Amino acid sequence: MQTIRGRLTAWYSVALALTLAAFAAVLYLDRRSASYQDLDRSIQSEASLTAGMLAESYRARGVLVRPDSAGHAVLIPDLSALLEAVPEFLVITARDGSLLFASSDARALTFQKVEQLRELASAPISGRASGTVQLGADGPTIRYAVHYVSDAGPQFGAILAGANVRSAEVGPAQLLSTFALILPLGLMAALLMGTWIANRALTAVDQIITEVREITDGRSLHRRLAVPVVKDELGRLVQTLNQMLTRLERNFAALRRFTADASHELKTPLTVLRAGVERAITTPGLAQETLVTLEETLQEIKRMAELVDALLMLARADEGIAPLHREPVDLRSIVTEVQETGELLAEEAASADPEPRD
Structure with missing residues (x-):
């Protein structure tokens, strides 16, 4: 069982x-x-x-x-x-x-x-x-x-x-026969009584499972389990789970603060770098190789800025303060795009390794 x-x-x-x-x-x-x-x-x-x-x-x-x-x-x-x-x-x-x-x-x-x-x-x-x-x-x-x-x-x-x-x-012999007749009835009664006792004893466990499942969605770590009045094994289990939830809430809060602070701290230097590179690009008389290098640097700076913005958005989403815009998406176009990308990568791999493999 x-x-x-x-x-x-x-x-x-x-x-x-x-x-x-x-x-x-x-x-x-x-x-x-x-x-x-x-x-x-x-x-x-x-x-x-x-x-x-x-x-x-x-x-x-x-x-x-x-x-x-x-x-x-x-x-x-x-x-x-x-x-x-x-x-x-x-x-x-x-x-x-x-x-x-x-x-x-x-x-x-x-x-x-x-x-x-x-x-x-x-x-x-x-x-x-x-x-x-x-x-x-x-x-x-x-x-x-x-x-x-x-x-x-x-x-x-x-x-x-x-x-x-x-x-x-x-x-x-008559006594033994009587017990042989009573024993199956006693076993049936024991099964019913055992099922009732087990259900009654484990009802509190089911309630704890339901509450923990509701809390572990990542946004309800501030909630705590109701501590039973009787300080038995289940009471100690609830206290231990509440202590664990407190530590998890602290750790998740520290992680969100770190992500948000890091995003804020990185946005300013990236903005300064981007402005400096853009000014350098507009400088007349630059060599072609320098111009190409500056453009590549600008693209990387833009990519890093997008990454920092994504991290900041994730931190806000974890805190529940990020506005979410939901709209239907046609998965066929996404699948078609992935297919085309895969075919291109396969062609590039075939051209890079023309010899057939055994």
Whole structure:
């Protein structure tokens, strides 16, 4: 962009776009981190709540694990039905690593994925563990927490509570989509606002340009730019331009005075010389060579007098006091005269250098 307005608008728009993009990125990362923290607290709470339910049931009933029809150890039906209310993934393993319970979401997975969850639940010996794992190559990515069970009887090993990370990504993704929709509108608003700000800021510059253009015609150097009330960068620029105009006015005035004074001073000696030469020409008995020399001198004196008169006329014209007589001129006669003069000069040059050039 070749104008300051265009550059200011572009810089403002780019700066605002980068600011909005950085703000969106920071807000997205913060919201994503907060979502994952909420998800971690939720699955930790589910694991702790399940462990508490097992401990209370063990104290109340004593036996929580019975063999099913195939001879595999499983939770008693009442406790299993109670744990079905826990959302997302819930896996309970025995002390030997076998599977005691799997929630409906976990049972909906393939056998290999359920085994992957069971191995995660069998890993800790005591305390807690947590992390993120993808179930298979095409399975969901879950955030999980493993809670070791120690007060619900010797049969229990650990509890794994997990949730799909997609639930934590929904809020930040929606936020990012909202910013993606808002950013073009923000850029359009930035362009309009930047154009308005640039025009408002540079209106004073346009006024300065107009005034300087009016002053620099050579006859208005006495004028000065209006100094703004606010002493900002434009105010200092106006003061500097006024100082420059003052120096220019002084220099032009000195030049006009010199031209006028020189013209006046030269007219008197030239008049005296002309009168002396004219008197000498009228002297009887002059040799022909002397007469020719005097006539040539008189012609040169006349030419110098005309030149001095032209300088005086220019000095008066610069001061605006010289009367100007304007009349239409036929340019065809001037062009014809120039053409004839050029042809004569060409003929003289050809006669002076008759040999052709390579």
